[in-house]
Amino acid sequence: MEITPEIHERLEKLNGKYGALGQDLLSYLDGLLYADVTTYWDYIKIDTLLSLQSPKTxxxxxxxxxxxxxITELYFKLCLREFEQLANAEELTKKLFIARVSRINRYFDALIHSFExxxxxxEKEQFLxxxxxxxxxxxxxxxQYREIEIYSTDFINLVAKDKRALYNPSSSIREMFEEIYWKYGATESDTQKKTLTLTQFEERYKESFIVLGESCRGNNLWQVYNRLSDEDKKDPKVIQCLKRNxxxxxxxxxxxxxxxxxxxxxKSSSDIAATGGTNWxxxxPPRFQKRIFYPSLWSEEEVNEWGKGWVETTLNTASE
Ligand code: HEM
Incomplete structure (x- = not known):
């Protein structure tokens, strides 16, 4: 193949790029000469991916x-990337906001529709x-599930609903963390003690959740939404994608x-204890947890009926 003017031009540009970095283009061209071309299996890391399943039985x-x-954790990872990019967007526009929240919504749609x-x-016999x-x-x-929650909303909305009155806007994340709603999902039904599942989880992640909570104070999705102009905030498409979220x-x-x-x-006779020993x-059920990221977008009736089915029906009708 001949050295065309286009190839010359690219070489000039590469020379300029590496020159500006104080680097020698020739060495980089040598690198290209000896590097293998990319293959699908190397790029997607297929061997590593397929080696990541280690059953215990x-x-x-x-x-x-x-x-x-x-698969779920990979979708969670994709969601977190979108939250991060929105939080750090130099130029936040309505278009970007809708596009990125819609991505998160599609990732969750995929998870919801594949949960079958x-x-x-x-086989239940095998599972048990x-x-x-x-x-x-x-x-x-x-x-990552907890990080999605922290990235979505003001921390107070993650506090157990009957404990929120204990806090005010100047309360620290560390204080509020003491009454985080999920603690109540990992407390032994009989003794009211923290389950081992929770103790281990906190040992491993508590500090990083608190750091993330502090950094999301002004940067969670609700706060990003509040940075939009008053007109954009009222746009039904913006509100719709947050409600779907x-x-x-x-x-x-x-x-x-x-x-x-x-x-x-x-079981027909009695339920089987959950892995964490909780009263699952x-x-x-969402109607008991009543976890809501954007409460002010919902009517009082919708909040009261949260998780009982018709909230979703109403939302679908509204978007048609
Ligand atoms: C047969 C499948 C599954 C069963 C029977 C099941 C069961 C449970 C139970 C009983 C709990 C309550 C906590 C406990 O005591 O362990 C729980 C919590 C949880 N599970 Fe699953 N699970 C299943 C699949 C999954 C999958 C695929 C994921 C994806 C990552 C997942 C993520 C979670 C999360 C995030 C919680 C905490 C929910 C919250 O705090 O509101 N589970 N699960």
Whole structure:
């Protein structure tokens, strides 16, 4: 192949680029000469990816359980990247806001619509056996799930609903963390003591959650929304995508997840204790948790009826 004027021009530009960095272009061209071309398997890290499943038992369905959790964590990672980019956007526009929140909404849509893999996709007999080998691990310990919450809303909305009055706007994240709602999902039903699942989770992540909480004070999604102009804030499309975010994360995903707990842990005689030893029937349903990221976007009636089904129906009708 001949050295065309286009190739010359690119070489000039590369020379300028590396020259400005005080680097010698020739060495970089040598690097190109000897580097292997990229392959799909290296780029996507297929061998590493496929080596990341280490079942604890010989039951084949344990791999379904592991891989679906991993898929979920990858979607959570994609969500977190969007929150970060919005929080750091140099030029925040309505268009960017809608585009990025819609991405998060699509990631959650995908998770909500694939949850059948967990609800119907494993033999219950196998699940009930292999879960005993995983104690006391639980999806409850997903740090990225908690980071999504911290990135979404003012921290006070993550405090257990009957404890919020204890705090005021100058309360520190560390103070509010003491009454974070999820603590109540990991307290032993009989003794009211923290479960091992929670103790371990806090040991590993508490400090990083507090640091993130402090840095999200002025930078969570609700605060980013408040930086839009008054006119943009009222735009129905903006409000609609935030409301979808709230229902996806706080109603639809929890309901899909709850169905899997019912499917695998319910027995006609009595329910099976959760991995973390919690009263999951009282904790998991969104109508009991009533976790709402953007409460002022909802009517009093919608807040009262949170998680009871019609909030979502209303939202769908409104977007048609
Ligand atoms: C058969 C499938 C599943 C069952 C039976 C199940 C069961 C449970 C139960 C009983 C809890 C309450 C805490 C505890 O005592 O452990 C819980 C919490 C949780 N699980 Fe799952 N789970 C399943 C799949 C998943 C998947 C695929 C994820 C994805 C990461 C996940 C993420 C979570 C999260 C984030 C919580 C905490 C929820 C909250 O605090 O509101 N779970 N799960």
């Amino acid at each position: 010989k039951f084949p369905d344990e791999v379904v359980f592991i891989i679906y959790h991993q 893999i967990m609800v119907d996709g494993m 056996k292999f879960r005993m080998s995983l104690l006391p691990a639980s999806g409850f310990q997903s740090a 709230d229902t996806n994360v706080n109603v639809n995903w929890p309901l899909a997840h709850y169905k899997s707990a019912v499917q695998y842990l319910s 029937q009282k904790y998991l």
